[in-house]
Amino acid sequence: MLRYAGRRLFSLAVSLWVASLVIFLALEIVPGDPAAYMLGINAQEDTLAALREELGLNGSPMERYLAWIGGMFQGDFGTSYTYRTPVSEMIADRLWVSLPLALFALALSTLIAFPAGILAARNRGSVVDVAIMGGTQLGVAIPNFWFAMLMVLVFAINLRWFSAGGFPGWSEGIGPALKALTLPAIALALPQASILARVMRSALLDTLGEDYIRTARAKGLTQGQALRRHALRNALIPVLTIIGLQFSFLLAGAIIIENVFYLPGLGRLVFQAISARDLIVVESVVMLLVFAVIMVNFAVDIAYAWVDPRLRGRR
Amino acid sequence: MSLLEIENLRLGIGAVEILNDVSLAVTAGEILGVIGESGSGKSMTALSVMQLLPRGAGCSGRITLNGHDVLAMREAEMCGLRGQEVGMVFQEPMTALNPLQTIGDQVAETILIHEDASRAEAMERAHEVLRRVDLPPGRVAPSRYPHELSGGQRQRVCIAMAIALRPRLLIADEPTTALDVTTQAEVLRLLKRLVAEDGMGLLLISHDLGVVADMADKIAIMQHGRVVETGRFSDLRDPYSLALMEASDHKPDRAGHAGETPVLSVREVVRDYPTPRQGWLGKPGLFRAVDHISFDIQRGENLGLVGESGCGKSTLARAILGLEEVQAGAITLDGQPVFDGHQANRAVRRRMQVVFQDPYGSFNPRWTVGRSVAEPFHLLDDPPKGAAREAAVVEALENVGLSGKDRQKYIHEFSGGQRQRIALARALIIRPDLIILDEAVSALDVQVRARMLDLLADLSDRLSLTYLFISHDLSVVRNVTDRVLVMQGGKIVEEGETEAVFVAPRHPYTRQLIEAAPRLPKTA
Known part of the structure; x- marks a missing residue:
């Protein structure tokens, strides 16, 4: 290991x-x-x-x-050409928005996708399965910025539960900050959850067809027990792969959603820096994102080995 | 009162009828062998008893297991029965275990599911069960994962899971089909011992009469979803049963025309594979799969090559075919080297062809049969075109007993036996001198296999072909080859005239193989 x-x-x-x-x-x-x-x-x-x-x-x-x-x-990323402030500070400020947002969205997407995928696989071919798969189809098809605007209309303008955009900063307390991130996180999580639920469902269906599930059933396990004890963990490998890819995307790819909600995140920073030829900022942010993606992949690799004993001995 | 009584069982999946009026009985302490070719319904009968049938299956009739009316039971009640009163072992030990759980956990699970035991108690009892199936925790730690075990050991784990609670009935569906002969003999011995110790009934399913014949108290022969007859082996009289018996020990008529000139000559061949490095700076190790092997095949001869899985026989076949370069030694066909520098020698390659074991995986499903059969033409410098090409394909198909019209069909339209014939047609089309048959009949049902062996014998006489017959199946090798090589651990441990080797084996390993091989008892 x-x-x-x-x-x-x-x-x-x-x-x-x-x-x-x-x-x-x-x-x-x-x-x-x-x-x-x-x-x-x-x-x-x-x-x-x-x-x-x-x-x-x-x-x-x-x-x-x-x-x-x-x-x-040494933590010195140079000085921005346009703003004349240290790049490291600019990035740190933005990271405190983008990273929590990505984690929030990932948590939401996983929390939605796992039960949905498992439910659909357990009830394959039933109304539940068809409904969940139809829902995920929509989730993949709807552009998330449009969905975000719809949510702003309903929850911010009509119901006034959330503000329509902006970020108060963490100094105002965790509550208001998380509240400001909620709608963007939902908008980001929707397509991700839909994809993940579909992957979860098909991975589970694959493992449910394996011989060891039949063996487990022959031991006297119910269908549900066989799924929980034997199929789920075996289905995790493809699911982990997708989660890793999604996290990287959420971190770097939130640019449109950040714009819809006026969030000072990394995506907007890169966008502005590219328009202003602020190469030093672009370089640094891209490097940081690469670093994050590679770290996530590393974490996924470690998670593989945690799930699958066959990988532990391999070099 | 029998332990298991199946009466007039009918089973259909959708509109397809799978079982038709099946009646069988097993009493406590009895072994019932169920024999049939693929598709005869033997596995479905077993799955009906377990009520683990595929979706859309519906059965009627009556199954009584230890007093329970199985077909009337609800799923929740069946879960209580499975593992507790009836255990089942399946064919494929490589995939029957959850790869992510230790074997101890998987055996303990049977106990935990049915009894109110603590984890530690269940583990303790699991160790005991593993000891019963000859996997003592001191030697094979229960904390191991399935991938760290051999096929035979995995099958023992499967048996341990099935018998952990000492069920009244054990169902074993082709439990040894995927195993080597010596391992097969051990597993069969183990099953027999467990039946005797626990007074359990055993329903033993196999396609191989030889496996079941000495062991079963009664044998049921199945065909097309019906039971043809049931009785002691020596009492079997039905023509179909007799045909199966003949087929399983079929000896084709062969003229035998081994010449004196060697076609293929293998001299001191070595084939090494690198193994993973030990440590960061360690050197990669070497695994010697083929270790200084030398032999000749005479023109027209049928040479057998037997050995258990991992002994290097397929590696040797690949080396002969020029698919992989050897590390030392020389392989020549009529004096020409198979390897020309680092490239396979085309002039030699076109004179050798091969038929592999798997009739399903060895064709491109999107090609017509004609295109598949004509493929070896790319080895020729001036392949026939147009009508000549078509004529050659038709001739090759007719040679193996198929129709020339079959060339327009696709491979999924053919059965396993027909596919092996097509594979043979593909090998024949460029009129090779040597055909390597790498387990070419191993996946076939006995009757299909018998016809395939007849065909091979007939072709070798008519077209004066030379065969290298690689197999783990000793009875087949005995019936079709002139001379045999026995391979173990990359070396040839014994070679000689086939009959002489089988009658008086000299090497202990050969003796062990021959003793382990299932054989039909000689009936009057």
Whole structure:
């Protein structure tokens, strides 16, 4: 088990390194000079040069890459070209919105998907199954921004249970902050839960057809017992894979929902930074997201081994 | 009063009739062998007793198990009966266990489900049960997972789960079909012992008369969902029963025309596989699957290669076919090497063909039979085209007893036996010198197998073919080969004229194999 985790950790480090190279090179070849962009077209040549110097845009790519990576290790992500504030602070502020939102949405989606998938698989072919599968079909098909707007209309404008957008900050207390994240989390969770429920259902149906379920039934287990004790854990592998992919998506892909609800999250930050050619911010956020995705994959790998003893011995 | 009484059982799935008027009885301490070819309804009969039938199945008639009227019982009551009064063991030990649970837990579960025992008590009793099936906790820890056990050990775990509560009746559905002969003999011995110790009834289902013949008190022969006859083995008289007996020990007529010139020559062949590294910096190990093997096949000869799973016989077959490169030694066909540098030698490849075991997995389901059969033509430099190609396909199909029209059909339209014939037609089409038959008849029912063996014998006489006949089934090898090689652990431990080896085996392993092989008792 430890050896397995060690292997995974090593491949994690390699992935991170490769990703940092790719991000740096990709942004190096993006056309456009941030200094020229910041100062406008009428800028003097010597002012431009001074700004380039200040932003650390001079020097060989190798030097700049090393400076960037080295800084990151010390928590120094550089200074935003446009806002002139440390990138690390900007990211930290936004992360405190995006990360809880992603976790909230993931929790919701899992809480909805597991029972729905299990219920549908247990009652395969029945009205319950058809209803749940129909519902998930809708959940996948409805664009989540439209659903978000609908919720704003109903719960914020008509019923006045929630505010229509914005984020009070965690300093106001956990209650109001979570309340502000509730509608966005639901909007994000809806398609995810629908997909996850379908995966759960089909994985369960697959395992329910396995020989060991028949063996369990021959031992005297009821259908429900066989499902709980034998099928569920075996069905978890594909489900975990999807959960891992979904978390990564929720963290980075909430940009539209953040816009609908005026949430100061990472997605909006990247969007603004790209429009402003604020490359240092883009680089850092993308690197951070890559880091998060790779960490999530690592966690999923460890979860696989926890679920499946056959993986523990493997190297 | 019998322990199990099945009276006039009828079973249909949808509109299809599966069982028609089946009546059987098992008394306590008795072994009833149920024999039939695939689709005869023997497994469905067993599943009816357990009431674990597939969806949409409906049965009528009467099943009385230890005084319970099974067909009248509700599902909840059946759950109380299964595992408690009747246990069941299935065919495939590799998939019959939950891969995520330890074997101790899985055996203890039978106890926990039915009795109000604590986990520790159940575990303790599970250890006891595992000891009864010859898996003593000291040697095979109950904390192991199924993937850490061999097939035979897994089947013992399945038996342990089924007998943990000492049920009155045990149903074993082809319990040894997936196992090697020596393991099969051990598992059968174990079942017999458990029946004697617990006075339990055993319903033993098999397609192989030889497996059941010495062991069962009574035998029921099934065909097309009916019981043909029931009785002691020596009393079986029905023509169908006799036909099954003949087929299971069928000896095809062969002219036998082994020449003096070797076609294939294998010299000191070694095949190694790397094993995972030990530790971060450790060297990868080597597993020697084929260890310095040498032999010749004469033109026209039928050479048998027997051995248990994992002995390296299929690896050797792949090496001969040039599918994998060998680490040392030489394989030549008529003096030409099979491997030319690091590439398979096409000139040699086109003179050898192979038929594999699985008649279902060895065809592309989206190709017509004609296209599959014609595929080996790509080995030729100048393959026939148009009408000549069609004619060759028709000829190959007719050679194996099928119709030329079959070439327009798809593979799912054929039965297992017909598929093996098509596989043989595919092998024949480029008129090879050597055909490797890798367990080619192992998956077939006995009667189909007998006809396939006749066909092989006839073709080898007519087309002067040479066969390398790889099998774990000793009776088949004995009946169709001139000479036999016995392989164990990557080495050939014995070789000689087939009859001589079977009558007077010299190596202890050969003796062990021959003793373990199920045989029909000689009847008058």
